[in-house]
Amino acid sequence: MNVYQATVLFRRVLENPQVTAESDFFHAGGDSLLATRVLSAVAREYGVELTFEDFLLAPTPAALASTVTGGPR
Amino acid sequence: MVGAGLAGLTAAADLAAAGVEITVLEARDRVGGRTHGIEVAPGAWADGGAAYLGDRHTELHKLMAGLGLAATPTAMDGGSRFALGGGEKTRAGRFPPLNAVALGELFDLLYDLTARVRPDAPWLTPGAAGLDAVTAAEWAAGALRHPDARLFFPLFLGEMMAADPASVSVLHMALYLRSGGGIRYLNAFSGGAQQDRVLGGAHQIAERLAAQLGARVRLNRPVRAIRQDGGGVSVHTGDGEEHRADAVVVAVPPLLAQSIDYRPGLPAPRATTATGRGCAVKVQLVYREPYWHAHGLSGWSVSATGPLLSTVDDSPPDAGAGVLTGFVTGAEAYRFAALDPAAREAETLRQVGELFPGLPPPDAVHVSDWVNEPYSRGCYAAVFGPGDWLRLGPGLRTPHGRVHWAGTETSTEFFGLMEGAIRSGHRVAAEVLSSHATLWREP
Numbered sequence: 001m002n003v004y005q006a007t008v009l010f011r012r013v014l015e016n017p018q019v020t021a022e023s024d025f026f027h028a029g030g031d032s033l034l035a036t037r038v039l040s041a042v043a044r045e046y047g048v049e050l051t052f053e054d055f056l057l058a059p060t061p062a063a064l065a066s067t068v069t070g071g072p073r
Numbered sequence: 074m075v076g077a078g079l080a081g082l083t084a085a086a087d088l089a090a091a092g093v094e095i096t097v098l099e100a101r102d103r104v105g106g107r108t109h110g111i112e113v114a115p116g117a118w119a120d121g122g123a124a125y126l127g128d129r130h131t132e133l134h135k136l137m138a139g140l141g142l143a144a145t146p147t148a149m150d151g152g153s154r155f156a157l158g159g160g161e162k163t164r165a166g167r168f169p170p171l172n173a174v175a176l177g178e179l180f181d182l183l184y185d186l187t188a189r190v191r192p193d194a195p196w197l198t199p200g201a202a203g204l205d206a207v208t209a210a211e212w213a214a215g216a217l218r219h220p221d222a223r224l225f226f227p228l229f230l231g232e233m234m235a236a237d238p239a240s241v242s243v244l245h246m247a248l249y250l251r252s253g254g255g256i257r258y259l260n261a262f263s264g265g266a267q268q269d270r271v272l273g274g275a276h277q278i279a280e281r282l283a284a285q286l287g288a289r290v291r292l293n294r295p296v297r298a299i300r301q302d303g304g305g306v307s308v309h310t311g312d313g314e315e316h317r318a319d320a321v322v323v324a325v326p327p328l329l330a331q332s333i334d335y336r337p338g339l340p341a342p343r344a345t346t347a348t349g350r351g352c353a354v355k356v357q358l359v360y361r362e363p364y365w366h367a368h369g370l371s372g373w374s375v376s377a378t379g380p381l382l383s384t385v386d387d388s389p390p391d392a393g394a395g396v397l398t399g400f401v402t403g404a405e406a407y408r409f410a411a412l413d414p415a416a417r418e419a420e421t422l423r424q425v426g427e428l429f430p431g432l433p434p435p436d437a438v439h440v441s442d443w444v445n446e447p448y449s450r451g452c453y454a455a456v457f458g459p460g461d462w463l464r465l466g467p468g469l470r471t472p473h474g475r476v477h478w479a480g481t482e483t484s485t486e487f488f489g490l491m492e493g494a495i496r497s498g499h500r501v502a503a504e505v506l507s508s509h510a511t512l513w514r515e516p
Contacts, residue, residue, distance in 0.1 A: 031257060031264070032166060032167060033256065033261070034257055035177075036174070036180055037184070038177070039174050040177025040178045041177070041181075043174045043177075049174050050173070050174075051173055052168050052173040
């Protein structure tokens with residue numbers, strides 16, 4: 001997963017086209033329910049199952065992409 | 074006007090303001106319908122019925138402002154307690170200790186369903202017949218694979234719409250979730266449908282509207298029959314009163330509207346044998362203060378087993394009381410409601426003792442059983458079962474001669490919520506006024 005793909009995913013789930021690579025999910029209209037929709041998409045499209053806590057540590061597209069490419073946990 | 078809930082009183086206020094002579098007949102000895110205040114300490118109130126509102130509930134906010142009522146935020150700071158198998162756990166925030174990917178897959182499916190439903194006319198949704206033929210439980214059995222999704226789905230549905238998955242159609246589930254603003258909005262406190270409460274209690278909305286209407290509101294008048302003839306319509310109450318009118322608005326839930334005797338009869342039913350009661354029992358535990366705050370807890374909990382499937386802090390702000398409100402929803406509401414009061418209290422106290430160890434015994438326990446409430450027949454709202462939207466939907470707002478329909482279940486916007494009731498009230502008042510020329514023309 002690259003930063004662009006993560007940004008597109010955030011934009012889709014948040015229905016917010018303003019999201020950039022450094023946007024914090026929880027400041028851009030996201031909450032825990034929507035966060036799970038990012039995690040299900042990551043699992044489905046990139047084969048990486050992250051926990052909710054993983055996402056709290058990587059709540060921007062840039063951080064999420066690096067967590068995902070860092071490999072499965 | 075038949076019914077002095079939010080829909081009936083909103084419409085009556087609009088009609089009275091337009092100069093229409095109106096009488097409101099209410100079956101109970103109080104106004105407010107599915108809103109009901111419980112005085113938990115002198116001058117401090119909690120909501121035994123409908124309680125929450127969000128910024129999108131624009132008509133409710135307008136009405137409150139006009140009545141001099143303010144909103145107060147729902148306090149959710151602190152950790153949550155979860156009992157979802159394997160003992161009780163404390164977590165920061167509201168996210169349950171379940172597999173996040175599995176919950177995401179559940180929410181993806183629900184999102185797709187809500188996106189698919191046609192919000193203004195669910196019965197015209199592409200594939201409506203298929204969606205209306207299956208229950209949410211049947212859908213879940215086929216669609217959900219992960220045990221955590223299967224565990225969480227009935228809890229989510231109970232919380233969102235007080236429905237047992239076994240009795241709600243997929244089309245209705247999709248409409249309800251869409252109509253309330255989507256799953257994120259309906260689920261959220263801050264930024265969502267539970268952001269605020271009415272300061273001093275939601276029951277004040279109806280009480281203030283009724284005070285303005287004065288003697289036009291008549292209590293203890295259950296309506297049994299509505300008879301139309303060439304010259305008008307007669308409304309008959311339980312004790313034999315007859316009220317003559319040019320037009321009637323029935324602003325009661327569908328199961329109650331269906332129980333009235335209409336002559337001539339209705340061309341389409343208001344409810345069917347598949348139409349269920351919203352399954353909600355609200356339990357309020359009253360303490361001297363919200364002790365859970367001192368333990369870093371918000372009061373929010375979610376449990377896989379009953380009776381209290383969730384709890385939330387419902388303490389009145391700036392008042393000397395801590396209130397923990399428990400929700401008993403879905404199939405569990407029927408079981409719990411059937412218990413005798415001592416058994417209900419014992420089960421409640423046992424569970425609260427496990428969820429919040431060290432909490433002193435409450436000063437009082439109030440149980441609001443909406444399932445068996447004869448003049449509501451369920452809460453939050455009627456649960457449309459298989460086939461209902463296709464059968465009831467097209468005539469939901471179609472007047473039957475001089476008889477018009479209101480109530481939150483006639484609003485495809487915010488169906489089941491206070492906002493839906495108020496919108497239906499404004500809609501029906503405008504409808505009666507615009508029919509005035511033809512409906513009330515002298516022969």
